[in-house]
Amino acid sequence: MLKRIRVQQLVLGMHIDGFCAPWMDHPFWRNHFVLNDPKDIERILASSVQEIWIDTSKGLDVPPGVEPLAQTTSAEAIAHEILQAEAPARDIAPTTAAEEYARASRICVKSKQAVMAMFDAARMGEAVDTELAAHMVQEISDSVLRNPDAMISLARLKTADNYTYMHSVAVCALMVSLALQLQLDPEQTKIAGMGGLLHDLGKAMTPTEVLNKPAKLTDAEFTIIKAHPVQGYDMLVNDPGLDKMVLDIVLHHHEKTDGTGYPDGLAGEAISMFARMGAICDVYDAITSDRPYKKGWDPSEAMRKMAGWTTGHLDAKVFQSFVKSVGIYPTGSLVRLASGRIGVVTAQNPRALLKPVVKAFFSTKSDMRIPPVLVNLAAPDSKEKIIAREDPQVWKFPDLNPLWSGFEPSSW
Incomplete structure (x- = not known):
């Protein structure tokens, strides 16, 4: 009863x-x-x-x-x-990125716990709680609707230890943001978010020593990794509540437009739009995150590299929409301004992708830190502009993440 x-x-x-x-x-x-x-x-x-x-x-x-x-x-x-x-x-009233960071951080903490529980259930052969997943997608979607910068940027902060779980949260947020940019309807946006959240569930069956290996994988180990889309699909295929496109994202997010991906070697239009979305969001979060074997790329450098992969790996049209959803200089990017100041991007200006909001905190002229100041490059009276990307690994600013977000990856 x-x-x-x-x-x-x-x-x-x-x-x-x-x-x-x-x-x-x-x-x-x-x-x-x-x-x-x-x-x-x-x-x-x-x-x-x-x-x-x-x-x-x-x-x-x-x-x-x-x-x-x-x-x-x-x-x-x-x-x-x-x-x-x-x-x-439900609260989707617009907020500033700064206001949304605190709310998004709570969602990140709770979502990581839920994803860990889903992975544990999958390892034990139990049914995955897709009702729980739907709650997570709704909360993540609402955060993105309130302010897209906060959630998609904050979820990128993760440690090597919690990468697998927070990667699922981050890809969900990126998929929702991309779906909104593509003007998909609410049901399609939910499908995109669910696919992003569940896309790597098959990795629950991947041995930890392979998943977290701090070196290049052998051919045999890569074969094990490549099994995760099919394993994830098999775990979810009998769930009557999941849309078939969610399953398609899980199964085909590693397909490439030139047909060299896996597991089915699909090419071009044979890959669904949802799976092409999943491939882009998965790659972006993977290459901008710290892993056991490498440091993540700066977000703006990642966007530059990904642009070169649209000739055989990623769908060019969907990638253009992805750039609009994340920014040419995504939040967290380290940049040099015309004045000689170095700063970190803290928010986007959707109508001016080359003119985000930057927190300037270092002077190359005096070679020293300066009091942080927010510079809105899109302001009518702004004389500043970005003249170059900067490599965080060269500068090694210890507080770069807190400068733009107020959080460290260990917060999750």
Whole structure:
């Protein structure tokens, strides 16, 4: 029996089957679990959640004489009520990147925990919680709608240790941003986000020593890696709630337009638009992230390199839209200004891709740090412009990430 109760009625041993609140408003990354820790009850009571569904067939019931707020035998009734509770809570009003960073950071933390749980379930042969994945995609999408700079830039910050999980979050955000740039409808945007979030699920079956090897892979090891699209597809193919295009992204995000990709060697228009989107977002996040065997490229350098891959690897038209969604000088890029100052890009100007907002913090004329100052290159009175990309590995500024985001990868 499913019962809705007040959070004050919770006791250890109850099986929670859903929070009557948006996913980001309750303190857990999951919606279905048994309460075994007193601290979990304390976390719920300290949150804004007022009511919860419990499943008495999987855990303790309310004590005799205590009346629940509602009861049902229908899981569909719970799903409907929770969705109804979440709908009014959606907030997509525009924000500045600085305002969105704090909200996006919470989404990153919670999403990483959820992705880790999905990978663990896949390793144990259990069904992946795609309902949980849908919650994550919604929260990530809302953040991108509020301000695209924050989420797609912040999710790029990751350590080598959490790369696999945060990569899924980052590619989801990039896919949503690209879908919006391509003017896809809400359902197609959700498909793109789900595909991005689940695209690497097959890597749950890849041996850790291969996945995190700090050196070039042997041919045999690369063969193991190349199995992950099919493995991910096989894990998800029987889920009735997943759109076939989500499965297509999972299976074909490593295909190349010249037919040299894997697993099926598809070429040109034989690769779906969603899979071509997935290939671009996957590559961008991979090459801009620190890995066990290499430092990530500066975002603007990555865009320059990727532009050269549109002749045989990436779809040129989709890549053009990707550039518009991320920027020619993506947030986090290190640049040199005409004045001789060096700064880091903190936000984009969508109508002027060559004129982002830059935080200048170093003078090449005096060869010393200066008080950081924001320079909007698109402002009518601005006399500044970007004259060159700069290599972070040459300058080695220790606080480059906090300068533009306020966060370090270890935050996740």
